[in-house]
Amino acid sequence: MKRFLFAASLIALTAVPALARDQIRIVGSSTVYPFTTAVAEEFGKTSGMKTPVVESTGTGGGFKLFCAGVGVDHPDFTNASRAIKKGEYEDCAKNGVTEVVEIKVGFDGLAFAHAASATAFDVTKQQLFMALAKQVPDKEGKLVANPYTMWNEIDAALPAQKIEVYGPPPTSGTRDSFMELVMEKGAESFDSLKQMKKDDAKAFEAVWKSMREDGLFVEAGENDNLIVQKLQGNTNAFGIFGFANVAENAAQIKAIAVDGVVPTFETISSGEYKVARPLFVYAKKQHVGVVPGMAEFVAEYTSEKATGEDGYLSEKGLIALLGDESAKVRESANAMTVLTADMVK
Numbered sequence: 001m002k003r004f005l006f007a008a009s010l011i012a013l014t015a016v017p018a019l020a021r022d023q024i025r026i027v028g029s030s031t032v033y034p035f036t037t038a039v040a041e042e043f044g045k046t047s048g049m050k051t052p053v054v055e056s057t058g059t060g061g062g063f064k065l066f067c068a069g070v071g072v073d074h075p076d077f078t079n080a081s082r083a084i085k086k087g088e089y090e091d092c093a094k095n096g097v098t099e100v101v102e103i104k105v106g107f108d109g110l111a112f113a114h115a116a117s118a119t120a121f122d123v124t125k126q127q128l129f130m131a132l133a134k135q136v137p138d139k140e141g142k143l144v145a146n147p148y149t150m151w152n153e154i155d156a157a158l159p160a161q162k163i164e165v166y167g168p169p170p171t172s173g174t175r176d177s178f179m180e181l182v183m184e185k186g187a188e189s190f191d192s193l194k195q196m197k198k199d200d201a202k203a204f205e206a207v208w209k210s211m212r213e214d215g216l217f218v219e220a221g222e223n224d225n226l227i228v229q230k231l232q233g234n235t236n237a238f239g240i241f242g243f244a245n246v247a248e249n250a251a252q253i254k255a256i257a258v259d260g261v262v263p264t265f266e267t268i269s270s271g272e273y274k275v276a277r278p279l280f281v282y283a284k285k286q287h288v289g290v291v292p293g294m295a296e297f298v299a300e301y302t303s304e305k306a307t308g309e310d311g312y313l314s315e316k317g318l319i320a321l322l323g324d325e326s327a328k329v330r331e332s333a334n335a336m337t338v339l340t341a342d343m344v345k
Contacts (some may be wrong), residue, residue: 129186
């Protein structure tokens with residue numbers, strides 16, 4: 001009987017803290033941050049409930065916080081500029097976060113951008129790989145330390161301009177997406193690396209995942225506004241951004257074409273611009289009904305007025321999901337359909 005009472009007391013104690021918070025807490029991706037902030041502000045104005053607190057921690061950092069546990073000390077939602085990884089899903093489960101809801105909110109293109117006053121030039125994925133990889137193939141296909149310091153050393157058609165690129169850190173979903181959509185594809189354009197992929201997939205992965213460390217690629221943190229400021233002071237430099245950040249700062253920076261296509265709302269939504277990705281928000285279903293307003297917040301986020309083609313998030317740079325997919329996401333999100341292990345890669 002004493003053991004039963006002690007166990008019941010522990011359960012009661014662990015339940016109390018969750019009741020002590022009456023404001024939604026959201027962490028995660030710096031790319032998704034402006035969208036979620038806009039939804040949070042609208043929710044605060046129209047719901048009669050407190051405006052959710054939104055923090056920009058980066059996608060990887062957000063999953064760490066989100067998956068650390070259930071209760072008042074842990075966030076209710078996390079923003080992500082990529083899908084949750086298997087290891088992150090498993091960490092959630094280990095820490096008791098067993099009911100995760102995945103909500104795809106739209107699309108974003110990755111942009112290679114510089115100051116609006118700079119002279120634009122086009123690049124290819126192969127050229128970006130050659131500019132940014134730690135090791136690149138020489139003329140014989142042998143891997144060597146990246147020797148390029150000027151763009152015209154890569155291709156005479158490019159300007160005689162120093163390679164200087166500010167990018168996100170490894171904890172960023174933007175970094176993950178850039179590596180997969182640009183660096184991996186650029187590496188695959190070399191016959192020697194394509195053969196390496198067949199012969200030794202791990203060795204190939206190490207090549208495209210390793211960025212140069214000689215100061216020409218700089219990890220500039222999760223604050224995209226700081227990168228915008230740096231580009232204002234150096235018109236030769238480039239930054240790696242989500243398209244939404246470029247759209248928000250159109251007076252200061254502009255994106256250049258990658259493989260002949262400039263990222264725009266139209267080229268991203270049509271699939272013409274290939275350096276694009278889906279954006280997500282993840283909800284902790286175990287907090288629904290405990291932290292007030294979670295279901296209502298999901299309903300606001302997935303509403304036509306927010307994420308529809310003419311919704312207020314389109315003004316922030318979000319590329320809307322198309323009709324059928326949008327309806328399916330809305331239905332699944334509002335039903336709080338839980339992500340299962342077989343759905344996670």
